[in-house]
Amino acid sequence: MTTRSAPPMAGLPGGARSRAAIAAKTLRTDRWWFAPLITVVGLGAWITYATVRVFMHDFYWVEDYHYLTPFYSPCVTESCIPEAAHFGRVLPGWWIIPDAALTLPFLLLFRLTCYYYRKAYYRSFWLSPPACAVPDGHKTYSGETRFPLVGQNLHRYAFYAAVIISLINTWDAVLAFRSPEGFGFGLGNLVLLGNVVMLWAYTLSCHSCRHIAGGRLKHFSKHPVRYRFWTVVSKLNVRHMQLAWITLGTLALTDFYVMALSANWFDDLRFIN
Template identity: 75%
Template sequence: MTTTATTPPRPRAAIAAKTLRTDRWWLAPLLTVLGLVAWVTYATVRVFQQDNYWVDKYHYLTPFYSPCVSHGCVKASSEFGQFLPDHPLLPYAALTLPFLLLFRLTCYYYRKAYYRSFWLSPPACAVPDGHKNYKGETKFPLLGQNLHRYFFYAAVAISLINTWDAVVAMHSPDGFGFGLGNVVLWVNVIALWAYTASCHSCRHIMGGRLKHFSKHPVRYRAWSFVSKLNTRHMGLAWTTLATLALTDFYVMAVAAKWITDFRFVG
C-alpha cells in the first residue's frame, strides 16, 4: 500500500516482545563479560603480587611490571631507575599501568565491548537498550573517551619500553642468549605493536586531514598499511590480552622455578 499526501502512513505494529530475535544474541555479551572479568582478575592479582616478575639469569621481565620503577623492585630489573615508593598497594609499574588501562578503556573496540556486555547499551543489534535514556558520550565520565588519541601516544611510548625489555632479555650468563622465553616476549611485543598501530587514532594520524593522497605518497602508504590492520582491531585487542597473560605466566613460572626455560642459544 502506498501513501499519498492525503493518506496517513500506517502505524507500526504493536509488538509486546522486546525483540523478535530467536538466536542466542545474549551469548556474545556474556562471553565478553566472562573473558574481561577473568583477565582483569588475573592481571590485578599479578600486579599486586609483587613477586616472580623477573628472571635474573636471562633478564626476563614480565610486561605487567615494566618498567619496574619502585624501590621494591629487584635492582637489575629497573632499567629506568627506581623513584616510586615501595608500598603493597602501589604497583611496581605504576608509572605506565594507568595509561595502558586508559588506552584500552577508551579504545573504540573495547568501548563497544563493554557498552554491550556490561552496560547493555545495547546488548545486540535489534535488541532494546538496557537504559531508558541514551545520552551517548556527551556527559562525564564518558566525555573522557575523547582523550583516546592522547593515550595512544602513551601506548606507543610503552610499546617502545616493552621492545627494549625484549632486547635486554636476549641475554645469557655467557653473553648473547635466546630461549623459549625470548620467543614469548617477542611474540607479545609484535602483537602489542600490531594492536597499537591498528588503533583508529593511529589511522587518523597517518592519513587524516589530507585532501590529496597523491601529494603525500609516504603517508598514503602508511595509512593503507594501518587501514589493513584496523580491520583486525577487534581480533588484535583480544590477542594482546592473551599474549600479555601468557607472557606474564611464563615469566612467573620460570622465576618461581616451576619450569626451566628451554634455551636455543646460551
C-alpha cells in the same frame, strides 16, 4: 498505472496509521545474548588475573636471562629488584602501588577508550544496547557527551602514551637476549618477542593512528610515504578487534611464562647459552 495504498487504521484521528502493538522486547530468536556473555567471561577472567598479578609484587623477573614481565614494565618502585628497574626506582614501595605504576594507568586508559573495547563493554557490562534490535538497558541515552563517557575523547592522547610503552616493552625484549655467558636465546625470548610484535600490531591498528597517518591528507600523491604507512595501518585496522583479544592473550601468556620461570616451576628452553 495507479497504485493502491493500505487503508487507514480504524478509530485513529485523521485516519493515521500506527505501528503494530508488539509486547515482546525483541523478536530475535537467535542466541543474541551469547556474544555479550562471552565478553563478560573473557574480560572478567583477564581482569581478575591481571589484578592479582599486578599486586602480587613477586615472580616478575628472571635474573639469569633478564626476562621482565610486561605487567611490571618499567619497574619503578623501591620494592623492585634493582636489576629489573631499568629506568630507576622513583616511587615508594607500598603494596597498594603497582610496580609499573607509571605506565599501567595509561595502558588502562588506552584500552578503555579503544573503539572496539567501547563496543565490547558497552554491550556486555553496560547493556547499552546488549545487541542489535535489543532494547537498551537504560531509560535515557546521552551518548558520550557527559561524564564519565566524555572521557572517551582522551583516546587520541592515550595512543601516544601506548606508543611510548610499546617502545619500553621492545627495549625489555632486546635486553632479554643477555645471558650469564653473553648473548643468549631461548623460548622466553620468543614469547617476549611475540608479545611485542602483537602489541605493536594492536597499537598501530588503532583508529587514532590511522587518522594521524593520513586522516587529514587531501592529496595522497603528494605524501607517498604517509600514504604507504596509511595503507598498512588501514589493513591492520580491519583486524583491530582480533588484535585486541590476541594481545590480551599474549600479555597473559608472557606474564605466566615469566612467573613460572621466576618461581622455578620449570626451566627455560635454551637454544643458545
